[in-house]
Amino acid sequence: MMSSVSIVPIEGTLVVTVRGDLADQDATDLPNVLGDALEVFRARGILLDLSVVETVDSFLGRVIDDIARLTRLLGARTVVVGLQPAVAITITELGLQLQGVATALNVEIGMSMLRDVIGRQYQ
Amino acid sequence: MNPLPSEQRVPIAAEVDIILARKAAREAAKALGFGMVDQSRIATAVSELVRNVIRYANDGQGEMIVRAIRDPKRGNGIEIIVKDDGPGIANPSEALRDGFTTGRGLGLGLPGARRLMDELVLDSGLGRGTTVTTHKWCH
Numbered sequence: 001m002m003s004s005v006s007i008v009p010i011e012g013t014l015v016v017t018v019r020g021d022l023a024d025q026d027a028t029d030l031p032n033v034l035g036d037a038l039e040v041f042r043a044r045g046i047l048l049d050l051s052v053v054e055t056v057d058s059f060l061g062r063v064i065d066d067i068a069r070l071t072r073l074l075g076a077r078t079v080v081v082g083l084q085p086a087v088a089i090t091i092t093e094l095g096l097q098l099q100g101v102a103t104a105l106n107v108e109i110g111m112s113m114l115r116d117v118i119g120r121q122y123q
Numbered sequence: 124m125n126p127l128p129s130e131q132r133v134p135i136a137a138e139v140d141i142i143l144a145r146k147a148a149r150e151a152a153k154a155l156g157f158g159m160v161d162q163s164r165i166a167t168a169v170s171e172l173v174r175n176v177i178r179y180a181n182d183g184q185g186e187m188i189v190r191a192i193r194d195p196k197r198g199n200g201i202e203i204i205v206k207d208d209g210p211g212i213a214n215p216s217e218a219l220r221d222g223f224t225t226g227r228g229l230g231l232g233l234p235g236a237r238r239l240m241d242e243l244v245l246d247s248g249l250g251r252g253t254t255v256t257t258h259k260w261c262h
Contacts, residue, residue: 021142021146023138023139023142024138024141024174025138054149054163054166055145055163055166055167055170056167057167057170057171057174058171058231058232058235059170059174084159084163085159085160086159086160086162086163087163089160089163089164090160090163090164090167090239093164093235093238093239094167094171094231094235094238094239095221095231095234095235095238096231096235
């Protein structure tokens with residue numbers, strides 16, 4: 001199940017790569033799957049890599065928003081990385097807000113953002 | 124010049140058809156010479172419209188038709204028609220407003236699709252199904 005998503009724990013962060021078009025059911029399940037994975041791996045951050053995702057519609061947009069809110073409630077953070085420019089333009093024109101969703105240009109910047117946020121929680 | 128693809132019809136019957144329909148629309152748009160951003164706009168609009176059929180039509184049954192169009196003033200374009208014979212929408216003009224929803228969605232589907240395309244006409248009424256006709260022109 002959910003062959004189109006990979007989850008790799010690295011340095012207390014889950015690197016979650018969506019590897020193509022997500023079926024609606026897989027997208028619906030994703031927040032729960034990631035919530036469980038945060039607990040299992042005792043991770044504090046999710047790096048959500050959408051660099052090969054070609055279409056973010058209002059349905060997937062809401063799932064991304066749900067993931068960001070769920071991880072905050074669990075004391076963790078989500079950073080979305082790698083949005084294609086064409087997808088980013090479409091998201092804004094579609095009217096998706098994604099206000100609570102942190103984004104970064106690439107995996108490296110996203111990882112360093114998560115390290116900063118997670119590090120600050122322990123100071 | 125790219126050869127214009129002939130008319131394509133994609134049946135809409137299950138959730139997986141959302142992915143198939145937007146793939147077909149994206150490929151047609153690409154073949155017609157639309158750029159990356161327009162391909163994304165068209166595929167996303169189709170995703171919204173086809174999901175509406177799955178969510179709201181009787182048994183989620185419908186059809187998408189994609190074809191090349193040409194206008195003396197606007198040049199080459201793509202026409203996408205998404206139709207179903209579901210219960211129809213009682214107040215079509217309301218349904219094009221942001222935030223209008225009868226389901227669990229964000230209410231962005233139809234108005235969002237209209238913003239992504241150049242033209243969108245919603246033809247619906249209680250008991251006579253729904254047909255959405257959209258155009259995008261190669262600028």
